[in-house]
Amino acid sequence: MVGHSNHFNFPAKKERLIYYFLIQKTMDEEKIRQYLSDFQERKFPELKEREVQLKKSSKIQTVIGARRTGKTYLFFSKISALEKEHLNRKQVIYLNFENPVLNDVSYKDVKEIIELHWSLFPETVDKE
Helix, strand or coil: CCCCCCCCCCCCCHHHHHHHHHHHCCHHHHHHHHHHHHHHHHHHHCCCCCCCCCCCCCCCCCCCCCCCCHHHHHHHHHHHHHHHHCHHHHHHHCCCCCHHHCCCCCCCHHHHHHHHHHCHHHHHHHCC
């Protein structure tokens, strides 16, 4: 073989990069907006007090663990407790990456999701 051969008819390198960006999946903003809005209306199931508690923090909190071990209920419990302390639920962004709506979301999209949340609920944006 002499020179460069393109056996699979792929576009040239530069064109391949552009093609990749065109076919790459992106999150569906409208579905994400609906997901964020639906969470605000969601009624939590009856919650039991658990031994494990989330620490008080103003930072993003993430819980990672095996399936069906109470991660979702832990967050719902924390959110309910914060609401009892007069926190507006609109200040909470809850993302469950097992939800099919979030299938195409990557960690790189989280900033965009936060901005979508702020556009839906502008009163939650810290003006300082």
